[in-house]
Amino acid sequence: MATAPVTKDSHLYLVDASAYIFRAFHALPPLTRASDGLPIGAVSGFCNMLFKLLEELKGPDRPTHFACIFDASSHTFRNDMYDQYKANRSEPPEELRPQFPLVRRASIAFAAHALELEGYEADDLIATYARQAEAKGARVTIVSSDKDLMQLVSERVVMLDTMKNKTLGIEEVFEKFGVGPERVVDVQSLAGDSVDNVPGAPGIGIKTAAQLINEYGDVETLLERAGEIKQPKRRESLIENAEQVRLSKQLVLLKDDVPVELPLEELAVADPDPEVLIAFLEEMEFRTITRRVRESMEMEGAIEAAPPAEEPIDRTQYETVRDFERLEEWVARAMAQGYVAVDTETDSLDSVAANLVGVSLALAPGEACYIPLAHVDPNAAGDGDMFGADPPRQIRMKDAMRALKPMLEDASVLKIGQNIKYDDSVFATQGIRVAPIDDTMLLSYVLNAGKHSHGMDTLSERYLGHSPIPFKEVAGTGKQQVSFDRVALDKATEYAAEDADVTLRLWQTFKPKLHTEQVTTVYETLERPLVPVLAQMEREGIKVDRDQLSRLSADFSQRMAALEAEAEEQAGRAFNIGSPKQLGEILFDEMGLPGGKKTKTGAWVTDADVLEGLAAEGHPLPRTIVDWRTLSKLRSTYTEALQAAINKKTGRVHTSYAMAVAQTGRLSSSDPNLQNIPVRTEEGRKIRQAFIADEGNVLVSADYSQIELRILAHMADIPALKEAFLNGLDIHAMTASEMFGVPIEGMDPMVRRQAKAINFGIIYGISGFGLARQLGIPQGEAAEYIKTYFKRFPGIRAYMDETKDFAKGTGYVKTAFGRKIHLEAIKSKGPAKAFAERQAINAPIQGSAADVIKRAMIRMPDALAKAGLTARMLLQVHDELVFECPENEAETLIKVAQDTMQGAALPALNLSVPLVVDARAAKNWAEAH
DNA sequence: GCGATCACG
DNA sequence: GACGTACGTGATCGCA
Known part of the structure; x- marks a missing residue:
């Protein structure tokens, strides 16, 4: 245990240990000590978590100060205020009780303080330390998912749910409570809490509470002005229960000035004593973590002596898993560790048509296996000719899935993949819903968009200095190429297990960078949750x-x-x-x-x-x-x-959406591309007519009107444009009217067309040459138009200059939601620079629009379910979503889709212009569009 | 395997 | 004054 000052560079971790124990006990498999049957599941989970936080976190997320906080006893000052507080809590189960003292010992073995204070809850100590650290400018991570702690979240304070591997910040608090962290207490005291037995005001839930608080500000003001509330039920409940609400507020408000015994500085992270720690872990009989702690301690000694040598990749060390018992062991180790890299091998690149051939797993660098499931004799002649074919001995598909399913679906085990959308669909055909997930391709995409592509080979070469075996080398090339089920097991193992190994190593490389690069929110709210949504759309097809x-x-x-x-x-x-x-x-x-x-x-x-x-x-x-x-x-x-x-x-036709191809954050569609189906000509629309709904169903198409111009109006803050959108004007006609001084009424369509081209030109990073070519006018004339445009909408030029300067200073631009697009060429000279400047102007606009529709898509499945609809989302075409539903659902679907899409920027971004969505139902796509 | 062309937003 | 120019994609074809 050590002392170190707390500064703005410090990072304090506060583990809500008591809450963790309960949660781990229920979420993790009921592990017992082999020698005497002592239940130790929660202890094991706790040790794994501490190890991960203290030993594995590198970079700026690495804790500088650390403490585990416990509840002292069941009686606190809150019980003196209200004897029913937490009165409905039952005694902890028999198997859990012996684990409390062990968890305290585990903290100490890891050289972390185990703190508690008589008369206070762990939450109050956490609040006290968090506020102290925050006051000194430090960052704080509260390791807990308890909603009672959400009132502490701020710019510098986040919560970390280690079981779901999810960070909760201001936005997540907003999503849960409908108010910011500083008003969470007010909402909680109105809504009450049945778990903690906080009474609140009967008949008022979180939704209503948030609405009231947003309107009146805080509980006191609300209670004073309760008489103004229109709804009689709410009004009466508030008036009758005013005192009860005030009491509830006292109960949920955390005390952030408790007399802590240890000053903050003394929570500095210290190196655990290897002998003490390993002795404890061996006593618990934790094999995997003991070994990993040993390796880590030895490695640390080595790091001080020599530069960190990457563990080289040795394909011969991988295991081919052919017995059910061995598979169970791998699964158990993954469960105990809490994360595992997963990769599937199939007989096709098309995830909908693919059959599962094998699965590979990786637990640590170099520690990977391949589980063949549907391999055939490599020497068999062909599909129809199985005479003399002798399939290798392997675990039966059904048995393997039975063993893997609980792990793949376990909320406490993170499944890491490279383009895991593919694996998600493959497992879906086996009735398995993979969650939670991380995706190294998407991690690279949010970190490095614009720098390079995000395929595994590129990433491995760039970040691990290692070239994985080319697929061609194991499966052959051209006419001789065979599907993976015909690859011999030794070769298949080297190839497949290496992929999982590389994926795990990439994850270890990328994951800690999310916070330093400030793209955690983009990853967690825009990319990761979209994976299962897109996978589902691909499987639906049209x-x-x-x-x-x-x-x-x-x-x-x-x-x-x-x-x-x-x-x-x-x-x-x-x-x-x-x-x-x-x-x-x-x-x-x-x-x-x-x-x-x-x-x-x-x-x-x-x-x-x-x-x-x-x-x-x-x-x-x-x-x-x-x-x-x-x-x-x-x-x-x-x-x-x-x-x-x-x-x-x-x-049906199933496209494949690429999440990490377009630099701006857009999706792309291929095999076949369903984002470029003809629409602009009469002949072309006949093709669109061939996209139809199933019998008794209709297609519904919903598309954002002018989303990029609206986003430009907001981001560049152009009053005239904003005004036009607020008033629902024809934006191109309005532009023409502004520029050429002609009335909107009875406007020459050619004049409007010119204005439209200019509006598009602005979004693309206009040039006189480009506009001239588009309109077929002399370049001088085009230059005049642009000059006039800038004069009429002066904010546009300022916005463009600011954007270019920002790009030049940082090497990237950002969307309204924080997505980064790197433009390293902006620092060069000549044509490359001019090109990068146009990209700098376009990317934030195109990218923000892409972010908006992604947010809508992520929310859509819940929105549909909540409305009781069976409608399915089928396609995305950048600013359009296509659905299929029974005819009688169409009307409701249109409403739900419009609401979800129009509100998609909120609450992260409150646009100063409305988003408008047009939607229509028809038997085919041409009519619906 | 690459450039030219053209379908979409 | 010259230079090279609209932003983002994917599929198909001819041709080396």
Whole structure:
């Protein structure tokens, strides 16, 4: 035990030990000491937690001061105020009682103070120390999930739920109580608490209490003005129970000035005495943690002597688990440790079509195994030919799932994956809901978006200096490639267990950086909770009308053939109409048409812009080519590909959403991409018509109106734009009216179109050149427009300059919700810099919009369930959500979807403009949109 | 495997 | 004064 001053760089951890013991006892498996059957489950959990916090936390989250706080006895000053306080608590169970003193001993063995004070609850000591540390500018982490402690949360004080591995800050408190931490006491004293037997005001729950407090400020004011309340029930309950509410407030308000015996400074973290600690752990017969403490102590000695050497990756050390008993041992170790890296191997990249082939686990660097489940004889000839095939001995799928399910679903065991959405879907086919989770891909995404990609190989090479075995090396390449179930077990183990090992090591690398980089909230509120939501959407899929697509395909083919013949005639010779190279030669070399540009590879540019230009000059061939290309695109990318994408089992099309590809925080969709289904042309919409609801159902499409411009109006604080949105004006018409001085009524559509292009240009980081090209006007004219725009909306230029300066200073930009997008090129010179500057302007806007819809999607499943709907969310297209529901639910669904989407920024962000969502139901997507 | 093209927000 | 320019994606094709 040591002394050290508490400063703004200190980080105090206060463990709510008494509460932990109860929770661990109920949440963890009932472990007993092998030699004498002494129950020690809670002690084990407690030791693991202390070890994790004291030995494994590195970086700025590492505690500098630390204490375990206990309840002294059951009688406190609150019982003197109210004899019924916590009177409904029953005695602790028989198996738990002997564990109380052991947990105190465990604290001391870890060189942590075990503190308590007669007459006070642990919560009061925690409050006292937390306030003292906070006053000195230190950060405080309260290790507890007890809502009674939430009143202490602040900018510097967070709570940590070690079992769910979840940090609770101001936003989470707000979500639970509907008020900030400083008003939690008021809400609690009104709502009461049946667990602690705090009476409150009968008939008033948390929701109502929050509403009242938000309106009146605090309990005293509320009680004084209770007569003003309109609802008779509430009014009477408050008037009748005023004294009871005042008493409740005294009960829930934590005492933050108790006479603590030890000064804060003496809670400094000290190195445990290895002999004492190991002796205690051995006495408890904790094998895994004893070994890990030993390793950690030895390593610390080594660290002082030599630079920290990464444990090298040795694939030969991995275990192939082929016996049920061994599997049970791995599962038990994962349960005891509280976290485990998990990876699934399957026979397909498509998570919906994939069959589970094996599972790998990793508990510590180098400590990993592979559990083969559906491997076949690698020498068997093929799917249909199993003669003489001799599958290797492996655990039966059903048995393995029985062993793994409790661990994968256990709230106290964190499952760590790389792109765990995939594994989540694979386990879902086995009836397993994996939770809680962490995802190294998403950790990297919130930490490093813009710096590099987030696939496992990239991350491993970059952060571990190690290249994992390429998949090709175990499964072969090209025609010889086999699915993973045909890979021999020794090779499969090296590959699969290494993936879990690497994932675990990456997690240890990334997780502590969340706080230093201030992206914990983004990770915990925007990315991690979206994983199961997207996995579910991918599994739902959407129905498409195969016959309709097939008819369209035939129609397009026919028309393409006609256009092809026409093109040859117009060109004067046969050529490959699909070859831009040949086309360029014909147009510019042979026919000698003007206006030819070259690409950087020296080929003629023949894109739609160029061809439209030529067509306008009266040449027939370019128009034919444009028409042919349109049909060719629709046919090959949509009508043909979509038929091929229909899943054989479900009869529906299942896209895959990439969470860590787009730099700005957007999702992307692939295999097939359902975010670029045609809509802008009449021909294209016929394809959209082929996306249909199942019988008796309808599709509902709900999309944000102008979300990016609204976010710009808010973030750049442009009064004229905000005003327009508040008044529900046509924003492009209003822009045109401002800029060109024309009335909105009876406006020339061309003028509005120009204003619309300028509005988009602003969001994209406008340039005169770009706007000129978009509008087909001279560059000088475009530059004039931009000048006028900046004059009319002066805040825009200031916002752009501030954003660019921020990016230049920090190397990144942020969305309104704190997501970081790194733009290292902003510090360079030349075109790269100009490009980065435009990204700097666009990324916060596009990214904030992406954050908003993610928040809506995360809340949607609960919102639907609460409204009693069976509706399913199927697709996301950046600012649009597509649902499917029975016809009779459509009306309610539209309301729920609109409410959830329109309120999605709250409470984290109170936008100064309304978010508006349009929604419609129809039999197909074209009509619903 | 890459560039050109074009579908979407 | 010159330079290179709208932001973010994915799929398909031709061609090296």
